[in-house]
Amino acid sequence: MSSLIERVGVLGYLAQNAPARWVGRTALMKFCYFLQELRGARLGYSFTLYSYGPFDSAVLSDLGEGEALGVLREEVISYPSGYGYQISCAVAPENLSELGGELLQNYQDEIDWVIREFGNYSAADLELASTLVYADREALSAEEEISIAELSRRVHEVKPRFSNDQILHQAESLERRNLLSAVA
Amino acid sequence: MNPSKSYEFRCPIHGFIVLNDWEREIISQPPFQRLRRIRQLAWTDQVYPGAMHSRFEHSLGVMHTATLMYDAIRERSREILESELAYNQDGLGRDRQLVRLAALLHDVGHGPFSHAAEELLPNINGGDGKYKHEQYSAAIVRAHLKDVIENHPSNANYGFKADDVAALLEGSSRAKQALFWRDLIDGQMDADRMDYLLRDSYHIGVQYGRFDLHRVIQTIEAVRFEHDGSLRVGISYGGLHATEALVLARYFMFTQVYFHKTRVAYDIHLRGALKELLPNGVFPKPTTSELLDYLKWDDWRVLGLLTDGKGGEHGHRLTTRNHFRNIYSTPEVSKLSDMDELKLVKEKLGTLVAAEEPASKSWYKTGTPDIRVVSETKGPRPLSSYSTVLANLKANNQVLLYVRPEHADDARKKLNEVLKKDEQSD
Numbered sequence: 001m002s003s004l005i006e007r008v009g010v011l012g013y014l015a016q017n018a019p020a021r022w023v024g025r026t027a028l029m030k031f032c033y034f035l036q037e038l039r040g041a042r043l044g045y046s047f048t049l050y051s052y053g054p055f056d057s058a059v060l061s062d063l064g065e066g067e068a069l070g071v072l073r074e075e076v077i078s079y080p081s082g083y084g085y086q087i088s089c090a091v092a093p094e095n096l097s098e099l100g101g102e103l104l105q106n107y108q109d110e111i112d113w114v115i116r117e118f119g120n121y122s123a124a125d126l127e128l129a130s131t132l133v134y135a136d137r138e139a140l141s142a143e144e145e146i147s148i149a150e151l152s153r154r155v156h157e158v159k160p161r162f163s164n165d166q167i168l169h170q171a172e173s174l175e176r177r178n179l180l181s182a183v184a
Numbered sequence: 185m186n187p188s189k190s191y192e193f194r195c196p197i198h199g200f201i202v203l204n205d206w207e208r209e210i211i212s213q214p215p216f217q218r219l220r221r222i223r224q225l226a227w228t229d230q231v232y233p234g235a236m237h238s239r240f241e242h243s244l245g246v247m248h249t250a251t252l253m254y255d256a257i258r259e260r261s262r263e264i265l266e267s268e269l270a271y272n273q274d275g276l277g278r279d280r281q282l283v284r285l286a287a288l289l290h291d292v293g294h295g296p297f298s299h300a301a302e303e304l305l306p307n308i309n310g311g312d313g314k315y316k317h318e319q320y321s322a323a324i325v326r327a328h329l330k331d332v333i334e335n336h337p338s339n340a341n342y343g344f345k346a347d348d349v350a351a352l353l354e355g356s357s358r359a360k361q362a363l364f365w366r367d368l369i370d371g372q373m374d375a376d377r378m379d380y381l382l383r384d385s386y387h388i389g390v391q392y393g394r395f396d397l398h399r400v401i402q403t404i405e406a407v408r409f410e411h412d413g414s415l416r417v418g419i420s421y422g423g424l425h426a427t428e429a430l431v432l433a434r435y436f437m438f439t440q441v442y443f444h445k446t447r448v449a450y451d452i453h454l455r456g457a458l459k460e461l462l463p464n465g466v467f468p469k470p471t472t473s474e475l476l477d478y479l480k481w482d483d484w485r486v487l488g489l490l491t492d493g494k495g496g497e498h499g500h501r502l503t504t505r506n507h508f509r510n511i512y513s514t515p516e517v518s519k520l521s522d523m524d525e526l527k528l529v530k531e532k533l534g535t536l537v538a539a540e541e542p543a544s545k546s547w548y549k550t551g552t553p554d555i556r557v558v559s560e561t562k563g564p565r566p567l568s569s570y571s572t573v574l575a576n577l578k579a580n581n582q583v584l585l586y587v588r589p590e591h592a593d594d595a596r597k598k599l600n601e602v603l604k605k606d607e608q609s610d
Contacts, residue, residue: 004544004581005523025554026412042312046314048355050371051364052414057372060554064579065544068517082410083565085554099520123412135357157360160270161413 007098088162225389227450293320348507418556
C-alpha cells in the first residue's frame, strides 16, 4: 500500500513531466485513473463514475496535502475557454524521486507511458476516454463481451453532450491501442 | 399501505421531513431500521456527550436536503438540463424520486460506529483497494430492498429497478443521465455533508459546523465547467459567501471535532477491539453469501461483546475510558521539515509509540473542493478565485502520535530530549 508522501511524489512527477510542465485538476485525476486502471499502479485510489468521468476525492485530498507539504503548487488560471487550475511541482526532480520512493521507482515507466499516451489530450477528451475505459471495465467485471458500438451507446447515455461520432472515434482510438478489455 | 398518503417526521435540523408511503415502507425494512443502532459519530460522545445521534435521522435529513437541492436546480437550470442531458418534464419528475431513494439509502451499508470501523472492510479481490460502505449500500439495495423498491404500488409510476438506485449510489454507467445527480449524494457540495455538518453541530453543541443552508440552496444550479465542457453542480454569485461558510464549517469541524485528539484515540480503540471481535479481523464481504452476516453487525452487538469483556486490550480501554494519550502532533499544516521531525520523534520513542494517526486517513479529511461560482457577467470560476480566505486555506495534514497512558511520562521525557536537541541544532 502506498504512503501519502509517495503518492504526492507521483502527483508531482506527473505535473513535472506533463508536456506543459503543469496539469489541470481534470488531467491529474484522469492520469491517476489511467495509471491505476490501465497500468496497474498500486496508488490505492477507489474511482467511481460521475457524469464527468471517473473520480475519487482522495486524489484531491492528496493534492491538498501535497500543497500543504510544499511539494505541489496550485493556482487558478484563465484558459482560453474559461477558468481552471494549474498544478505544478514545487520541488526539484532529484528531491522528487526521494519523496516518491518505491512507488515512483516501481511505476516510473508506467507514469511515463500515461503521459506519452494521454499527455496531449484536452480535458474533454480525457473525460471521454476515461469514461469509456470505466464502462469497458464495468462490462468486463460483469463478464459481458460487448461491441464497440454498444460501449459507445452506454457512454452516450451518460454523456449525451458528446456526439455518437465523437464517442465512437475515441473508443476506436482506445481499441486500436488495446486498452479496452470487454470489447469483442 | 396507502400510496397517496404522506407522513411527517420531526427533525431537529429541518423541522418536518415528509415521506411518501413508499419511502415509509422502505425505512420500515430491517436493513434501514438497523441504522437506528449505528451512531453517526462513533465514540465521539466520550468527548462531546451529546453526540449520540444515529445514521437513521441523518439518512432522513440527507433525503430532505437532496430534494431541496434537486428542486432548486430543476427550477433554476431547467433549460440546460433539457439541452445538455436531454431531460423532459417526465424525466425530471422520475429522477427526483430516484434521487430521493438513493439519498435515503446512501448510508444503509454502514458498519457499526460508522466511519470509525471502515478500515476493517475487506480488500476487493485481495488487491489494494478496500470496499467502501457505498458498495455495501448498493449491495443491500439489490439484495434486501429489491422487493420493497420494485413491488410497491407507487413504483407503477416509475418502473424503477433496485439496480437503478444501486447504480446511482455506487457510480455506474447504468445510472445513465441520472449520474449528473450523484453530486447531490456524494460530491463536492453534497446533501450528505450539508446535513452532517448541521446535525453534528446541533447534537454536539458546537457552532463550528453551522452555515446558511437555505442561502446555498437558493443559489445552487447546474454549471457548465468551461475548460472541459462538463455539467456539474455549482452556485450563482449570490451564494458565494454562504458556500464559503460551508467549506469553512467543514474545516472547523475537522480541526475541532472529527480530528480531536481524544476522539481519534477512541477510533483507534474501536478498530483494535473490532479486529479481535470480527472473524479474521475483517467484516464480511458485500457478496450474496456474506451480506446477511454483515447486516448482523451493529453498535448494539459490539457493545454487548465489549460488556462481556471481549475485544482485548482495546475493548478494555473502551469500557474503562482509559484511552491512549496523544504525546506528539505535527502542526495542522505540516511541511516536509515537520515530517522530518516526526521521523526523529518516532525513532526516539521507538516501541513506546502505540499508534500513529495521520489526518489523511480520516474519512472527514479536508481537500480543496472544486466548486464553481457563476456571475451574470463572468463565466464559471472556482470558488477560491473569489475568496481570499479559501485561496489561502491549506489542507490539514497533521499527524498524531499516541502512547499508552502508563508510558506517557516516560515518553514525555524522551520527547523532551529529542525536541530540546532539535532546538539546540536550530
